[in-house]
Every structure is written in structure tokens, then in C-alpha cells.
Amino acid sequence: MAYRLTVIGTGYLGATHAACMADLGFDVLGLDVDETRIARLAAGHLPFYEPGLEPVLRRGLDSGRLRFTSSYAEAAEFGDVHFLCVGTPQKAGEYAADMSYVHAAARSLAPLLNRPCLIVGKSTVPVGAAEGLADMFARTAPAGGDAVLAWNPEFLREGFAVQDTLRPDRIVAGLPAEQGAAEHAEKVLREVYRTMIADDIPFVTTDYATAELVKVAANAFLATKISFINAMAEVCEAAHADVTKLAEALSHDGRIGGRFLGPGLGFGGGCLPKDIRAFMARAGELGADQALTFLREVDEINIRRRIRTVDLARELLGGSFSGRTVGVLGAAFKPDSDDVRDSPALDVAASIRAQGAKVTVYDPKAMRNARRAQPNLEYGESALSAARDAHVVLLLTEWQEFRDMDPSALAKTVAERNIVDGRHALDPDRWRAAGWNYRALGRP
Known part of the structure; x- marks a missing residue:
């Protein structure tokens, strides 16, 4: 059977899923209550930056397999399989996830479902929500x-x-307890993902609760690994050791590996920080809070990296930012993204400004979002303009264009040759040879 798919919510997850499912040959209808977003997507424009996605979106639109709507009635009539892809941000003033968008979408869809269908939750939710x-x-x-x-x-x-x-690492399907419903759901999902399963991508079936836990457990593990090496960076600074060499040596241990073992400014974005906090909150509700107390320290280590980066920059300026000019390279929480949610780079920039410096920021893709999030900062049109007359430059998002910068060319625009490499993205020897005072977290 050729199933028709709907995708409820066309943010980052939903727009990506809708475009990619259409690219696999399905007829897909994307739904969102944001009329402006729907109009942009229908015109072939993404409301965010994601490498390689816009051509996929446009292929789907041009083929006629992909459309967008704001009508739940149209979606209910159209779809055999409905993917719930709405956001679950962190609640204001709390660690818990805000489920209001998921509940609103489900309540809007449910009364309109008058024929057999499969609803597939993809949002990251607290265990028990499904x-x-x-x-x-x-x-x-x-x-x-x-x-x-x-x-x-x-x-x-x-x-x-x-x-x-x-081409995901795995497909996880959380199925209902009732055997007939579970068999039907698995059959449908195997058909939807048939091309991936044919490529030997693991298809793991489980109950609802385990499926819900897989995502948050994975993010908790990755966040822990990042904070572990950043905790080692703290020790390396105290011991005058080099955390990059320590990480390299550890990475050769097959039990540890090198992925997510990069020391630096730490993690941010819309997933890891809020997911580990929501995980802690839900564990507390379940009476299992002691099992995840270590995640509180993971979170605190991550925040300390931002504070220490500010400290390094201040040390290079003799102990004060007052009246100084600072250039910040990077605003997105990671390269190849325009996402500034919980961005370590913007957090550091705002902290330095609050301590009396004039701060100018440049990012290849995140300037619009950065200006919205931190309107009091100044913004440059290039790395050179952001660094103009700076007494210290901070590299805080490891875009390739920053990695490739010529230290001699940058030296001509700054007031003083001081640089803090918050991502260990630069060659210290090359920069020091060009006359720069180079500092990085966890390095002598």
C-alpha cells in the first residue's frame, strides 16, 4: 500500500522529515499553525539554515509529492500516517519539558480521525507521555x-x-501493548522505512516507555562525554597539561573512542541542554532522581566552560574588560547551523559586554537569529570587521572559514594580537609564529 503521510509541525524536525519522506517517494502534507512558515516552505524557502535540505524541499515541491497546509481537517482527510513533530522546549523557570504544543496538536487532530490510521510521535517527550x-x-x-x-x-x-x-544509525519503533495494534503499527512503519531497512539499518521494536527513553538517554550520554573531557580540561589547566593530547590518547581506546571527546566551550543548542534537564525533572517525578544526579554536574561543568572562557579573555587583557574592544567569531551553537538557542558563543559575548567591553560578533549564517537574541551586541559583516581594533579576539564557533583564517591578515586589523580559541580549532604554533598570544581551555 502506498501510504500518504502528514507531518504535524514544520519546525526543524518536521520540515526535514516532510522533505525527506517526499524525496523517498511518498505523498506528504506538512501542517503548521504558523501561516508565515507555511508560505515560506510552500515557496521552497527554509525558515532556518540546514546544509543540503533546501534542494530536497524544492524537489518535493516540484514533483508535487510535497504540499503544506494549516488545516487539520485537510491533514486528517489526507493522511494514512500522521507524524507528530512539534517542539517540546524547556518550561520557563523549570527543568521540565513543555508538552503544551504536543498536546495542542494531538487534541486538534484526534476529533478529525474518522478512519483507521497510524499516529507516529517523533517529538522528544518525557517518558510516559506516549x-x-x-x-x-x-x-x-x-x-x-x-x-x-x-x-x-x-x-x-x-x-x-x-x-x-x-540514513539513520537506527530506527526505533515504540509499539502499543495490545498485540494486534502493535503488529499493525510495526507493519506500517516497516513499509514507511522500507528503503532504509533494505540498507541494513537496524529496526528496533520496543514498548512506548523504552522508545521515549532512547532519545534522552542518548543525549544524556553524549552530554556526559563532552562534559567529561571538559572536566579533564579543568584538571589539565591546574596541572599544566594539554587536554588536546589527553583527548587524542584516550580516543585510541576502543572502549572510549574519539567522537564527542573534543574539549572546548561545551554544548548548547535546542536539544542537549533542555533534554538532559527534562530527563532529570522526569526522573524526579518518577522517584528515580538519584539515578540522574550526575547530570546536574554535567550541566554545571558545561556552564563553567563559558565562565572560564570569559576569564581567559580577561586575563589576556590584564584583568579588566572596561573600555576594551572584543571581537567574537561565531554566534551559532555549532557550525553548519544558524541555531542560537542556548548558544555558548552568544552567552560568552553577552557576558563580556556586561563587564564593560564593546563586543562585535560575526557568524556566517546566524546573524539574523543572533541579533534577535542579543540586540545589544554589535555585529560585523565579516571576521575582519568583527575583529577591527579588537584588544582580544575569541573564536567560539568552529566554522571552517574561521579555521582557515590567515593569522597575519587578521593581525593587521586588531589593536592587540590576543586570541582565545574556544574550540581548539586553530594551530597554536602557526598563530604564535604570527605574533599572537594564543590561549585555549585546558592548554598550557
Whole structure:
């Protein structure tokens, strides 16, 4: 059967999933309550930056396999499989996830489901949420028990979203407890993902709760690994050791590996920080808070890296930012993204400005979002303009153009040759040979 798919929510996850599913040959209808976003997507323009995704979007539109709407009624009539891809941000003033968008989408869709269908949750939710949603669909959808829910967590990395959608490391399917419903959900999902399964991508079936835990557990592990090497950077500074060499030596141990073992400014973005905090909050609600107390230190280590980066820059200026000019290279939380949510780079820039410096920021893709998030900072049109007359330059997002910078060319525009490499992206010997005072976290 050629299933028709809807994607509820067309933010980063939803727009990517809709475009990629259309590229696989499905007829896809994307839905969002944001009319401006729908109009942009329908015109072939992404509301965010993601390498390689816009051509996929336009192929889907040109082929007629991909459309967008703001009508839940149209989506319910169109779809055989409905993917829930709405956001679950951190609640204001709390660690817990805000489930209001998921619940609103589910409540809007359910009363319109008058024929058998599969609803597939992809949003990152607290464990236990799927069971409640499945009950709500069974009670309020006209199709009753024929409106079946499965949970299929996403594992997208910003900058690699197309690859991670079309060739994921694994596909996880959380299935209902009732055997007939579970068999039907698995059959449908295997058909939707048939090309990936044919390429030997593992297809893991489990219950709702385990599927919900897979995403947050994976993010908790990755955040822990990042904070571990950054904790070692703190020790290396105290011991006058080199954390980059330590990380290199550790990476050769097959039990440890080198991925996510890069020391530096730490993690940010819309997933890792809020997901580990929501994980802690949910564990507390379940009475298992002691199991995740280590994540609080993981979070605190990550925040300390930002503070220490500011300290390094201040040390290079003799102990004060007052009246000084600072150039910041990078605003996005990582390269190949325009996402500035919980961005370490912007956090550091704002902290330095608050201590009396004039701060100018440049990022290849995140300038619009950065200006919205931190309107009090100044912004340059290039790395050279951001560094003009600077007493210290900080590299805080490791874009390739920053890695490739000529230290001699940059030296001609600054007031003093001081640089803090917050991402270990530069060759210290090359920069020191060009007369720069080079500092980096965890390095002598």
C-alpha cells in the first residue's frame, strides 16, 4: 500500500522529515499553525539554515509529492500516517519539558480521525507521555481503537539532518501493548522505512516507555562525554597539561573512542541542554532522581566552560574588560547551523559586554537569529570587521572559514594580537609564529 503521510509541525524536525519522506517517494502534507512558515516552505524557502535540505524541499515541491497546509481537517482527510513533530522546549523557570504544543496538536487532530490510521510521535517527550496520548486518541478519535499510536524518536544532528533522516544509525519503533495494534503499527512503519531497512539499518521494536527513553538517554550520554573531557580540561589547566593530547590518547581506546571527546566551550543548542534537564525533572517525578544526579554536574561543568572562557579573555587583557574592544567569531551553537538557542558563543559575548567591553560578533549564517537574541551586541559583516581594533579576539564557533583564517591578515586589523580559541580549532604554533598570544581551555 502506498501510504500518504502528514507531518504535524514544520519546525526543524518536521520540515526535514516532510522533505525527506517526499524525496523517498511518498505523498506528504506538512501542517503548521504558523501561516508565515507555511508560505515560506510552500515557496521552497527554509525558515532556518540546514546544509543540503533546501534542494530536497524544492524537489518535493516540484514533483508535487510535497504540499503544506494549516488545516487539520485537510491533514486528517489526507493522511494514512500522521507524524507528530512539534517542539517540546524547556518550561520557563523549570527543568521540565513543555508538552503544551504536543498536546495542542494531538487534541486538534484526534476529533478529525474518522478512519483507521497510524499516529507516529517523533517529538522528544518525557517518558510516559506516549501512553497518555494513545489513551486520548482512543477515547476522542471517531476511529477509536483504529487510531493507533507508535513512538519513533528522531536522532537528528544539526548540519547533518538530511543524512540522519535518510540514513539513520537506527530506527526505533515504540509499539502499543495490545498485540494486534502493535503488529499493525510495526507493519506500517516497516513499509514507511522500507528503503532504509533494505540498507541494513537496524529496526528496533520496543514498548512506548523504552522508545521515549532512547532519545534522552542518548543525549544524556553524549552530554556526559563532552562534559567529561571538559572536566579533564579543568584538571589539565591546574596541572599544566594539554587536554588536546589527553583527548587524542584516550580516543585510541576502543572502549572510549574519539567522537564527542573534543574539549572546548561545551554544548548548547535546542536539544542537549533542555533534554538532559527534562530527563532529570522526569526522573524526579518518577522517584528515580538519584539515578540522574550526575547530570546536574554535567550541566554545571558545561556552564563553567563559558565562565572560564570569559576569564581567559580577561586575563589576556590584564584583568579588566572596561573600555576594551572584543571581537567574537561565531554566534551559532555549532557550525553548519544558524541555531542560537542556548548558544555558548552568544552567552560568552553577552557576558563580556556586561563587564564593560564593546563586543562585535560575526557568524556566517546566524546573524539574523543572533541579533534577535542579543540586540545589544554589535555585529560585523565579516571576521575582519568583527575583529577591527579588537584588544582580544575569541573564536567560539568552529566554522571552517574561521579555521582557515590567515593569522597575519587578521593581525593587521586588531589593536592587540590576543586570541582565545574556544574550540581548539586553530594551530597554536602557526598563530604564535604570527605574533599572537594564543590561549585555549585546558592548554598550557
